[in-house]
Amino acid sequence: MRSRPVLLLVATAMFSLLLPAHSASPLGHAEDLSWLALGDSYSSGEGIPGTTRIRDQHGRECARATGMISATKKSDARAWGVVAFERVKRPKFATQEFVACTGAITDDWNEQVVEAEGWGRSKWDLITFSLGGNNIGFANVITRCLGLDVWGYPKLPGCGISLKTLKSRVDMLTGSAPKGKGYKGSVNLPALYDGLASRVNPGGNIIVAGYPQVIEEVGRWALWRRAVGSCAGIYADDIKMLRRLGTYLNDEIAGAVRKADDRWASRGVRFHFLDIANNVYEKSGDSADRHGLCSKDPWLNGLTLSLTSGDMRKQRSFHPTRKGHLQTGVHLAEYIESSVTFNVEPRGVNVVMAARDAILGIVDGTHGTKVTDYGDDWIRYESGGKSESVKVDCNGYGVEQAGTTVLCGHTPTLFQGAAIAVRVIGRPPTAETVVLTGDYSAACGKPWVLELIRRANC
Numbered sequence: 001m002r003s004r005p006v007l008l009l010v011a012t013a014m015f016s017l018l019l020p021a022h023s024a025s026p027l028g029h030a031e032d033l034s035w036l037a038l039g040d041s042y043s044s045g046e047g048i049p050g051t052t053r054i055r056d057q058h059g060r061e062c063a064r065a066t067g068m069i070s071a072t073k074k075s076d077a078r079a080w081g082v083v084a085f086e087r088v089k090r091p092k093f094a095t096q097e098f099v100a101c102t103g104a105i106t107d108d109w110n111e112q113v114v115e116a117e118g119w120g121r122s123k124w125d126l127i128t129f130s131l132g133g134n135n136i137g138f139a140n141v142i143t144r145c146l147g148l149d150v151w152g153y154p155k156l157p158g159c160g161i162s163l164k165t166l167k168s169r170v171d172m173l174t175g176s177a178p179k180g181k182g183y184k185g186s187v188n189l190p191a192l193y194d195g196l197a198s199r200v201n202p203g204g205n206i207i208v209a210g211y212p213q214v215i216e217e218v219g220r221w222a223l224w225r226r227a228v229g230s231c232a233g234i235y236a237d238d239i240k241m242l243r244r245l246g247t248y249l250n251d252e253i254a255g256a257v258r259k260a261d262d263r264w265a266s267r268g269v270r271f272h273f274l275d276i277a278n279n280v281y282e283k284s285g286d287s288a289d290r291h292g293l294c295s296k297d298p299w300l301n302g303l304t305l306s307l308t309s310g311d312m313r314k315q316r317s318f319h320p321t322r323k324g325h326l327q328t329g330v331h332l333a334e335y336i337e338s339s340v341t342f343n344v345e346p347r348g349v350n351v352v353m354a355a356r357d358a359i360l361g362i363v364d365g366t367h368g369t370k371v372t373d374y375g376d377d378w379i380r381y382e383s384g385g386k387s388e389s390v391k392v393d394c395n396g397y398g399v400e401q402a403g404t405t406v407l408c409g410h411t412p413t414l415f416q417g418a419a420i421a422v423r424v425i426g427r428p429p430t431a432e433t434v435v436l437t438g439d440y441s442a443a444c445g446k447p448w449v450l451e452l453i454r455r456a457n458c
Helices: 080-087 106-119 138-145 161-172 191-195 223-228 236-267 275-283 323-339 351-363
Strands: 009-013 033-037 066-068 072-078 093-098 124-129 199-207 270-274 370-375 379-382 386-394 402-408 420-424 434-438 447-453
Touching: 033 080, 072 323, 080 093, 080 323, 093 106, 093 124, 106 191, 138 236, 161 191, 161 236, 191 199, 191 236, 199 236, 199 323, 236 270, 236 275, 270 323, 275 323, 379 447
Parallel strands: 033 093, 033 124, 124 199, 199 270
Antiparallel strands: 009 420, 066 072, 370 379, 379 386, 386 402, 402 447, 420 434, 434 447
């Protein structure tokens, strides 16, 4: 998915000239931050009915919850990455390429990146994903744990695999043990993280999401369920093992993320672990804060093999529901706004539009003026009963020289003594600055100049 770029500007003016009251107006169109959302079924939105029918290079139906079923048909299915993209206000992201796909393993990261490159970008400011669960065969383990055989008859308790064996697969995933039986793929987490870091713009970030605990702790079940001894077709003893596996998997992913951050921080790329198990699905011991299966308010599907599940797609089983994705997206958006810094160098600043927005901040409401219309390179306003216009032209000095922009056809006294500084929010203090200057001694024929102090593309 993609959205229209929006530039966030701060305009300050001397002589007590204030920012415009019409802050809902577009604040520019220079390039903003970019977001790549990739990963497996827990990232794609598999658990939500109404996903796309797009298939990947392996022929898998990716089940992407992008808010669209097709190019013309909308859906209310939104995966957590999409939810967060829509909610983050600052910093502002101009685009999101969403390529997560059901069934993906760590080895698929590069193919997903290549797919995203089809939108014309090869590096991003933020990459978010979950990967690793399919490498250790977690979905197959769940299936083996179900308390029914292939004919639907009850079977003896037991997943048919030990916790020790499953932990060894996690060790293969993190690169602390050689790959062996039961592990799918060849790319471990350090290799995955290093590969993705090379696709991040300097000053950008990578956020790795963990996995939720699928089923609530047995001791917190309702009394009648504890008497039955199973949840969603899985026996209580097996659930205890699965929860220990989930904790180990998340802890090891978090450790790999910390090590990746140590490797890449000095090179301008930061890594973060998003602990959704403890910060979204099980925030406290209060039953209102717990949302695994067999809790009072589950945010994950059980078996989805009936019409009551929304459709008959079995892959949605044991995946987050719409509410699970919503709350994860809300948490991610809050985390980005509060804990993630983007120290990216400005790229391709559009001087004309930046100048236009700075002038908007001065014209509207100053000396009885009112902006009546504007375009990419012009502003029209009313002053003293007359209609005036400001034309913004770029002389195109390019990246090797300071760009110069001339404004014509205005009343100089309106701006006399004003200085406007424009910078991109979230960028370093050395970001491009546009300063309004002018020759106030002459009449209206004298041009005003907006000079770009640092290098940039006009």
